[in-house]
Amino acid sequence: MSSSPSDRSDGRGPRLSRRTALTLGAVAGLSAITATGAVLWPRSPSEIVCADQRTGEEWGRWAASPGSEISLTWIHSIELTPWTDVFVLEESEGFTLARTEFESYGAGMPAGEANASVQDGKVVITDIGRHLETVNWIHSHTQQFTLTLDGKIVARPDDLPHHRPLELRSA
Template sequence: MTRRTRPTTSDLPEDLTRRRLLTHAGAAAAVALTSPLLLVGCGSGSRLICRHQRTEEVYASVPVEIGSIITHSWVHSIERSRWTDSYRVDGDTLMLVRTEFEEYGAGMPLDEGTVSIQDGTVVIEDIDRAFEAIRWIHSHRVDYRIGVDGDTGLIDARELPDSEPLELRPG
């Protein structure tokens, strides 16, 4: 078995784009994301609500402020590495500002944000794409973590229902 090595920051040009990263890193393997994020509308407020998509049963409600950073992370089912998306609360929307992952493959958007590699992890910042909510099918098998300003203890993902469609939204 051949072990893959990851490029370091010093190996990459300063003006790295996603397209160049794919070429430079040689990562063209297909990636099937079993827990894709889909997005829906929401209301305004100063709380982050975690609820069931269909029944709207609320599982958690935590206070947030404009500028709070919400992280939504999981272990990717194929790559077996952590994927983390970070959103900034902007009133009644969540602004995707950063995403981090270890493997880059097919199906990834190409020309968005500023791409770098930090300690072997691909980091894309300056995305600034607004979402009204984050939707996913929750699974206890992928070690979901939800953070508010770095605190992953406010919403315990292990206590959320398994194999159910959930959403996070300002409300």
């Protein structure tokens, strides 16, 4: 019986050529780098999701990218005037509360904010910079909660379930 130079005499099967071994090593190394990169540099969110806080049931999913502005507007329960919180989708996960706007000042309103001004008859507080992993609220048709993404309404009050704890998260 003849043997080729790549056969092993110890019964462990054929020996790999140097080129094949280097190729397999390079592929394994690139796979490890790619896997490490996915952990160290998570992908940017490409969607936002509106879901029930308790059950996880999804009520909406919209394409978004880092820097997208998401506004949640409702009628304040005591002042009975519109209130809007503006969030910016972050590069990795979550949101930054960037701005809040309201028409009248009373119970539940922020106090002592440094960047407050009056614009077009509204009190506007900017540069808040508060990080939130999710945006949470109890949805109410009565309070007319409306969700806007980059200036376009994506969920009107009746599009989401009444009196349910909802959350907005990046995906």
